[in-house]
Amino acid sequence: MKTVVFIPARYASTRYPGKPLVKLTGATGDSKSLIQRSWEAATSVPGVDAVYVLTDDDRIAEAAHLFGADVLMTSEAARNGTERCAEAVGQLTDLPDIVINLQGDAPLTPAWFVEALIDAMQVDPEVQMATPVLLCDRLTLTNLVTDRREGRVGGTTTVMRPDRTALFFSKEVLPHVGNLESPPDVWHHVGVYGYRPDALRRYGTWDEGALERAEGLEQLRFLENGVPVTCVPVEGRGRVFWELNNPVDVARIEAVLKKEGIA
Numbered sequence: 001m002k003t004v005v006f007i008p009a010r011y012a013s014t015r016y017p018g019k020p021l022v023k024l025t026g027a028t029g030d031s032k033s034l035i036q037r038s039w040e041a042a043t044s045v046p047g048v049d050a051v052y053v054l055t056d057d058d059r060i061a062e063a064a065h066l067f068g069a070d071v072l073m074t075s076e077a078a079r080n081g082t083e084r085c086a087e088a089v090g091q092l093t094d095l096p097d098i099v100i101n102l103q104g105d106a107p108l109t110p111a112w113f114v115e116a117l118i119d120a121m122q123v124d125p126e127v128q129m130a131t132p133v134l135l136c137d138r139l140t141l142t143n144l145v146t147d148r149r150e151g152r153v154g155g156t157t158t159v160m161r162p163d164r165t166a167l168f169f170s171k172e173v174l175p176h177v178g179n180l181e182s183p184p185d186v187w188h189h190v191g192v193y194g195y196r197p198d199a200l201r202r203y204g205t206w207d208e209g210a211l212e213r214a215e216g217l218e219q220l221r222f223l224e225n226g227v228p229v230t231c232v233p234v235e236g237r238g239r240v241f242w243e244l245n246n247p248v249d250v251a252r253i254e255a256v257l258k259k260e261g262i263a
Contacts, residue, residue: 001097001122004050005042005114006072006088008081009035009064009104011057015153015246020060020104024250026257034244035060036067037107042100045114049096053104054084079208080218082193086204089197098122099200103191105244108256113234113241117194120232128199129222130230131166132190133158134241141186143242143252144173154245156189156217158231166229169217190234191243193219199227 009020016022020035032040035053042051053064056076064071072091078084085101098121102109113132121127136144140155147154157174159167168174169189177183195203199222209224211217222229240256242249256262 002049002094003047003098003100003118004052004092004096005045005048005100005102006052006054006081006085007035007038007042007102007104008054008074008078008084009038009057009060010055010078010084011060016244019244020055021063022244022250024107024244024257025254026263027261028263030263032067033063034107035064035104036069038102038104038109039064039067039069041107041109041111042102042114045111045118047115047118048100052088054081054088056084082195082200082203082218082221085195086200089200095197097196099195099197101193101195103243106191106241107244108239108241108253109190109192110237110239110241112237113190114192116232116234117192120230121194121196124230127194127230128196128227129219130194130232131219132192132234133160133187133231134190134234134236136186136188137236137240138180139240140188140242141173141177141183142180144186144188145177145180147246148173152246152248153216154249155243156191158187158189160187160231164231164233166219166223166231168223169215169219171215171217187231187233188241190241202227 212220
């Protein structure tokens, strides 16, 4: 099956304007932009046929071209990364079997997260949309709970049915964590999506729903329109996964880059 990776990136982030061009210092002292580090994460995935940065901003496009990325320009009307992917897939002359959306604020996404997602979609052709989830370790759960207690919107959690289809996604910590010493299982939603091209096409025809609007989570549009979202559990293998959502996350991500020896 042919697989392409799209990396949506926009400059006008409400919480963190200019986020894709924020510099992150790695283990060797090299400073690279967030979008470059996300692109390097995507290009490290085996078996992917192509990787594209998607943007409506010339500054991001120029920066991406400078580090060697292929770029597809999308419209300013795209309200989220999935809408941007729906636009971009229509620009491809050779339609892929699987489209992966690796969000441009997730440079710590390990290659095996994406591999697991691709494998799950190859095994079951009925899966129209899928996303990885990671059981929170103590550090990640503490960061999630701390962010909410201090009024920051950080990572996303999910709750699932026994068959691993999603019941809901939220920027709150679900289920409720009353005690960090003996917490329930909390699944951290990883910022990667896999779609069939037809699912992307349908997504572009649906209006934004009330739950999607309230949470600011694009994947809820699938649930609100009756399309199951398959959650694929992945293992961290000692790697701390964290997205860059707020300025405080820069230090968190740089600490992981140094710990993992990522240049």
